[in-house]
Amino acid sequence: MNRRTVNAWVAVQCRSELTRFSYLSPPLKPMDVEIRVTHCGLCSSDLHLIDGHWGDASVYPQVCGHEVTGHVSAVGENVAGLHLGQRVGVGWYRSACLACEFCLRGEEQHCAGLVATCTHGEHGGLADYLYCDSRFVFPIPDELSSEQAAPLLCAGVTVHTALKRATWPGMAVGIVGIGGLGHLAIQFAAERGCRVTALSSSPHKERDALTLGAHRFVDLSKLFACNQVRNALDYILVTSSVACDWSAIVDMLRPFGTLCFAGMPPPVTFDIAAMMYKTLSITTANVGGRQDIVDTLDFAATRQVRPWVQSWPLGDVNHAIRQLRKGRVHYRAVMHVGDVQSPTL
Ligand SMILES: [Zn+2]
Ligand SMILES: [Zn+2]
Structure with missing residues (x-):
């Protein structure tokens, strides 16, 4: 896959408003997928990262966003179980070792090798593309819209x-x-x-x-x-x-x-x-492991649990962040990144 320019919104420094920023996509590793992002939730953890509350977890320019839904737009050569165009989501973490005690227990969130989606210099989902290990990418049940599914992936x-x-x-x-x-x-x-x-x-x-x-x-x-x-x-x-x-x-x-x-x-x-x-x-309460994410999506889809969402186009992200800081979001903020029906290949 040719590397592409990814367009994101970033905090260039601690506590700054978000501004446009672009970066070159990483080389697609054999187990990785590229996701064309359509929606990304805003979480209070994103505010902590923008504000530098968690020490070296924030690396500026900081690309937040860890409630991400979109469509698979490229797959690495060893990816199994996901296909181009599939509707998927990613939560707080994008990778883990899959071999340690906690990974083997299905508690990947406690892996010492955990790679979070948008901390320590990883670029998150307030962007048109996201790259992560396919084993940490979850199909979205048909009953859930991509907008509704996004807040389920962390909150x-x-x-x-x-x-x-x-x-x-x-x-x-x-x-x-x-x-x-x-x-x-x-x-x-x-x-x-x-x-x-x-x-x-x-x-x-x-x-x-x-x-x-x-x-x-x-x-x-x-x-x-x-x-x-x-x-x-x-x-x-x-x-x-x-x-x-x-x-x-x-x-x-x-x-x-x-x-x-x-x-x-x-x-x-x-x-x-x-x-x-x-x-x-x-x-x-911590976010849970991969099976917990699957369980949550499935339970919400089949039991009619639906986030109450206020949504804005990604260009209005600073307005959405101000609303979130004031506690005025009713009740979960989701940014519309792009309404792609099929991936841009
Ligand atoms: Zn979160
Ligand atoms: Zn592990």
């Missing part, structure tokens, strides 16, 4: 994998925050048969929470509302990244309950004695 798999591993039908599950992650978590938990309590300090989101499948809404800013769910929940998934009255949240858990963080709020202090009194656990 969706993160919350679905946490819920899949820790919840079961009938369980009393709380979801803290109704935003990019939370609106998906409510849908996944409800579709898994859990009794879902949406917890938010934005009372105007109550109607959305119930529409998404929550069985009840609790206004976190109202003490009496919080008191009504004391000792009522088995599992609470925190999807927001803002500070919260964590002691009130812990009070809501029943004995042996679990508090899981998928969002990244500021550092938190817990009263260990209060947790010990009920034998509570604290854990976190």
Whole structure:
């Protein structure tokens, strides 16, 4: 394959607005595919990379974008199972060693050789083409549009994998925050048969929470509302990244309950004695492995879990980023990169 000029949007330096940038495509390795990108979600992790919050993970010019959908437009000589024109997606990572303990367990996200899609100088999906290992590229089920599938590849798999591993039908599950992650978590938990309590300090989101499948809404800013769910929940998934009255949240858990963080709020202090009194656990959610991505896409496709998307053309990416920073996206931002129906070969 001839190398081509890839057109991308980049942060040229820490915290800068994105500008146009082009780079020469890498040589296509035998297991790699080229994807003609049609859609790319914006995730709060992209903001952390633009802002340089994660040290050397950001390399400027920084090409973000790790919720990528598009069509296969070239395949390396050893690629199996993917064909030209196929609709596919890529999430947080584009490659791993496939031989270590964690890769063999299907937990590729913990591979020491993991290559993330848009960190450490890798060029992500806010571009017209993306290049990655074909074994980390996933077919999109027919039931999902490419726009809907994009947010499932990071936000969706993160919350679905946490819920899949820790919840079961009938369980009393709380979801803290109704935003990019939370609106998906409510849908996944409800579709898994859990009794879902949406917890938010934005009372105007109550109607959305119930529409998404929550069985009840609790206004976190109202003490009496919080008191009504004391000792009522088995599992609470925190999807927001803002500070919260964590002691009130812990009070809501029943004995042996679990508090899981998928969002990244500021550092938190817990009263260990209060947790010990009920034998509570604290854990976190990571994106999940390759099988988890397949499971998430399949579950969403067959159970009618659909991201609520606000979309813009890629040229409006700075406007979309400003909306995301202000918490005004309803509820997941997706950039339209190009409406190609068939790949440009
Ligand atoms: Zn993400
Ligand atoms: Zn590995």
